[in-house]
Amino acid sequence: MRRVTEQTALPGMYRSGSGKPDAAVVRDALGVGVAVGLSGFAFGVTSAGSGLNLLQTCALSLLVFTGASQFALVGALAAGGNPFTAAAGAFFLGVRNAFYGLRLSQLLALPRAVRPFAAQWVIDETTAVALAQPTRRSVRIGFTVTGLSLYVLWNLTTLLGAVGAQAIGDTRAWGLDAAGPAVFLALLAPMLRTATERAVAGAAVVLGLGLLPVLPAGVPVLAAALAAPVVLFLEGRRPAAAARGVQVDAPRRADGEQGGDR
Structure with a gap:
C-alpha cells in the first residue's frame, strides 16, 4: 500500500x-x-x-x-x-x-x-x-x-x-x-509552514492593503503577487552574501595564525 x-503522490506535495x-x-x-x-x-x-x-x-x-x-x-x-x-x-x-x-x-x-x-x-x-x-x-x-x-x-x-x-x-x-x-x-x-512562505504572505498583505486606496479594484491583488519574486530574490542573496563573508574571513584567520607563529 x-x-x-x-507512486501516486505528487511532486512538491507532502506524502x-x-x-x-x-x-x-x-x-x-x-x-x-x-x-x-x-x-x-x-x-x-x-x-x-x-x-x-x-x-x-x-x-x-x-x-x-x-x-x-x-x-x-x-x-x-x-x-x-x-x-x-x-x-x-x-x-x-x-x-x-x-x-x-x-x-x-x-x-x-x-x-x-x-x-x-x-x-x-x-x-x-x-x-x-x-x-x-x-x-x-x-x-x-x-x-x-x-x-x-x-x-x-x-x-x-x-x-x-x-x-x-x-x-x-x-x-x-x-x-x-x-x-x-x-x-x-x-x-x-x-x-504557511516555512519562514519564506510566511514572509511572502506577509509582504503580499502589506502590498495589497497599502495599494488598495490608490489603485483601481483588482490591481492591488495583482501587485501583491510581486511579493513572491521579491522575497525569493532576497532569500537567494543571503547565501551568496554569507559565502562572500566566509571567503573574506578565511584569509584573515589564516593571517592571524601565521602572525601568531611568527
Missing part, C-alpha cells in the same frame, strides 16, 4: 504512508463549498442593490463564478462607476485564476475534453482544497466536490439573495460579505 501511495481517506477529502471539500456558497446571499443582495436585475445577477454567478470579481463589479456600479471601468477592475481581479489553472492543470491531469468544463471551477477555494491534498486522486476528489457544491450553492443563494434583497437588508450586518475571504484565509494559514 505504501508503495502505491508513493503520507496511508494517504488520505476519500471520506475525509469529501468532508473537507463540502465544508468549504457550503461555507463559501452561503455568501452568495450577500452577492445577490449587493447586486440587486446596485441596480442589476434578477437575470443579470444570476448570469454573473453562472458565467463569471468568481466571487471577488463579482463583488468588485457590482460594488463599482453601486458607487456610480462607469460600467467599462467596473468590468475592467473585475477582469484584473479574476486574472489570478489563470495562474491557479497553470498549477492545477499539472495536479489534476484531466483529459482534454474535460478541461474546458473544469476551468469554470478554477477559483480560490477549489485551488486551496486541491493543493492541500497529498495524491492525485485526492486532488481530483477535493477539486470536484468543492467546485460542484460551491457552484450549485453559490448560484442558488445568489438567486435567493436577489429575490429577497429587501427582506434581508444590510448584508454587512449579517457578515456574509466576509465569509468567502475568511474561509480562504483559514485554508491558507496552515499551509
Whole structure:
C-alpha cells in the first residue's frame, strides 16, 4: 500500500504512508463549498442593490463564478462607476485564476475534453482544497466536490439573495460579505509552514492593503503577487552574501595564525 501511495503522490506535495481517506477529502471539500456558497446571499443582495436585475445577477454567478470579481463589479456600479471601468477592475481581479489553472492543470491531469468544463471551477477555494491534498486522486476528489457544491450553492443563494434583497437588508450586518475571504484565509494559514512562505504572505498583505486606496479594484491583488519574486530574490542573496563573508574571513584567520607563529 505504501508503495502505491508513493507512486501516486505528487511532486512538491507532502506524502503520507496511508494517504488520505476519500471520506475525509469529501468532508473537507463540502465544508468549504457550503461555507463559501452561503455568501452568495450577500452577492445577490449587493447586486440587486446596485441596480442589476434578477437575470443579470444570476448570469454573473453562472458565467463569471468568481466571487471577488463579482463583488468588485457590482460594488463599482453601486458607487456610480462607469460600467467599462467596473468590468475592467473585475477582469484584473479574476486574472489570478489563470495562474491557479497553470498549477492545477499539472495536479489534476484531466483529459482534454474535460478541461474546458473544469476551468469554470478554477477559483480560490477549489485551488486551496486541491493543493492541500497529498495524491492525485485526492486532488481530483477535493477539486470536484468543492467546485460542484460551491457552484450549485453559490448560484442558488445568489438567486435567493436577489429575490429577497429587501427582506434581508444590510448584508454587512449579517457578515456574509466576509465569509468567502475568511474561509480562504483559514485554508491558507496552515499551509504557511516555512519562514519564506510566511514572509511572502506577509509582504503580499502589506502590498495589497497599502495599494488598495490608490489603485483601481483588482490591481492591488495583482501587485501583491510581486511579493513572491521579491522575497525569493532576497532569500537567494543571503547565501551568496554569507559565502562572500566566509571567503573574506578565511584569509584573515589564516593571517592571524601565521602572525601568531611568527
